[in-house]
Amino acid sequence: MITINFANMMSDSVNGGLTIAEIDSLKDRLGAVHRAVSGRKHHELYFLDLASQSTEEIDLMGESIRSNSDYFLILGIGGSALGPRSLLEALKPFYNQKHAPKIFISTVETMASFLILMRAMKEAHGDKFAKRIIATTDPEKGLLREIAKKENFNTLPVHENVVGRYSVLSPVGLLLGAVAGINIKGLLKGSRDMLKKCSAEDIWGNPAYMTSALMYLIGEKKKKDISVLLPYSDRLKSFSEWYCQLWAESLGKDNAGQTPYPAIGTTDQHSQLQLWIEGPKDKVITFLRIEDFGSDIAIVDEDIPSMNYLKNHSLKELINAEQEATELSLLKAGIPNMRLNVPMIDAYYMGQLFMFFEIVTAVTGMLYGINPFTQPAVEEGKNLTYGIMGRKGYEAKAAEVTAYRGKIKDSKYKID
């Protein structure tokens, strides 16, 4: 099981840390959250139930794609791209160098790139093009479902209550998993075990509730406005970005919400660490420490005096030493931090990680008193885009953009 250690978040370890009393003060509110979660009060909490879905249809479709395709192209954006990408990078690093079908994840606007792809597929495959497209979307509603019906695409249903950024354990992520040869049953088993662990009502026995409480308190009460996720494995770089999308879009509301920062160890020791330690004291760091990297390499058998201390050590030992050293140096500088201990990066523990952070995010949103499943602020940009592109009904937006262009063009605040 993934475990958490939050000693370095507490006031007996860092100045401006949290107290047991502060955590316990959330008891009533967490009780209400617990009832809302258990009772699925938001229908978008359906993401919890993805843990126990059947994978039969996805397995079959994955097998079929594996056996008859050279390329597997995923069109998606936001969570629909970051979820599959983080799965692939974590569990099948260098996949395209070693495996087929080659997988590409396109993040250009989904429907526009889909229309371009559909034209190319028709040219290449004639009438049979529809058999090579899988619409992974709402079972009833939406433009893509409409086109899928008309053109007779294969389809996989994404339950209407699954929000994009909580969709990695739906067919959105699982189909990628099945195509890439990832153990998706193990992934779901991990998510079920984590869900069970995070169903305890008592905060002191529930790692997700505790993490939500810590992040909420350290953000709101201690003004740690930036929450850094720092996994110590390059394989989790996209996972870090997946988490940032989940956190930012769920919690950035009502003038509140920590800014999540996608870091990676050891790289960011040589990039961000200087800022974290000597810059503004506005950050909290969450380590993901990987206990077992699967493979390991002895470092040195050359006789180079200044490197001799690395003799009898392996790369894994060095990376975990750096994790521990970074953690301690942050503590010594008074920067609050906590650690998730991840036994290894496999499908089972990735399932745990995805479920863990989804619960933490939803629960933190409820502590903030906001709805963690909406994203109202992105509508205006969409409407302005429609205006620029000449969509009917958006003429007022088009006029607004025209006026703005004139202002920018004539501005004296520019250097050419």
Add this chain to the structure above:
Amino acid sequence: MITINFANMMSDSVNGGLTIAEIDSLKDRLGAVHRAVSGRKHHELYFLDLASQSTEEIDLMGESIRSNSDYFLILGIGGSALGPRSLLEALKPFYNQKHAPKIFISTVETMASFLILMRAMKEAHGDKFAKRIIATTDPEKGLLREIAKKENFNTLPVHENVVGRYSVLSPVGLLLGAVAGINIKGLLKGSRDMLKKCSAEDIWGNPAYMTSALMYLIGEKKKKDISVLLPYSDRLKSFSEWYCQLWAESLGKDNAGQTPYPAIGTTDQHSQLQLWIEGPKDKVITFLRIEDFGSDIAIVDEDIPSMNYLKNHSLKELINAEQEATELSLLKAGIPNMRLNVPMIDAYYMGQLFMFFEIVTAVTGMLYGINPFTQPAVEEGKNLTYGIMGRKGYEAKAAEVTAYRGKIKDSKYKID
């Protein structure tokens, strides 16, 4: 030429924006900075002179590697990895799918991974292994130079005054460029032209000084603690990360320094935009708008009523419409933002971009009154790592870690 437009940073556009008087108030300090830069008062300002280096030796070495190698492996970390990576992704997207030698950039600790690689190369190539290694390092000093001399490696000199995060235009980046078939002369020409443009003393004619002044003022006076870089091209994702390393490690000192955020358009419209607009008002956004993407694709000729507005439009038009719409929606929400107009992503304009942000970073550091070329805070982590790994002379650090481990292990602040 890359141009800047900063109308949306000013108080007549956004609440809490800047005034002309505030900018002009920096005149004396910028005058002093100008004299320091022109006179190369910090010896690390040598990065400016990289713009006029000769590339003869690098061209020859690149040609030799291209003609006799299947793989080209770069070992580096921090700027030594992010610089080459951002060059490759920007100028040769999907390089490994299309070209040889295949290029990999390893970001595990440099010397440790080098020792592992050296052993493997000796096994594979016997005595000739040294001919396949190029030590790109200080011409005289350091462990790598010492090993290079002993083992008779090929070498390329990196001037002693080049700091890692300001090294992309040194052989650190240029050799990758020569191997990958990037026009490195064009890259340097771009950097020279930008250097010339940014050598004007008057802030209103110097895009780098103006950008430094705006970022310094909006950070220090208006409490915009997070500076987001938002290029509208997937090819600039690593560039965004390169900038973040440069900015964070250079400026994060004395309890100050904006936190740089590596964003990417259009992806982050579906990830971070919600937070930027409705979250805390602590951000400033810098767009990189690409005018010409080189290739372009018409989107739609299907008859799908709700998508018909995309007819007669191309993907490039859609992406730039989204950039403009996002910019305007940020403005309407009162979020300060500015824009760099980048004519296209080629070697020449990448040279401009690298030089521009290096100058902006160094000058901003001088406005903060800190040294933008050091990174003192990362030393403690290194020393603790030595302690854990048993390096001689670091016994006290080892003891500190042992005590810390005991504390963490016995902590009641954990959930297993």
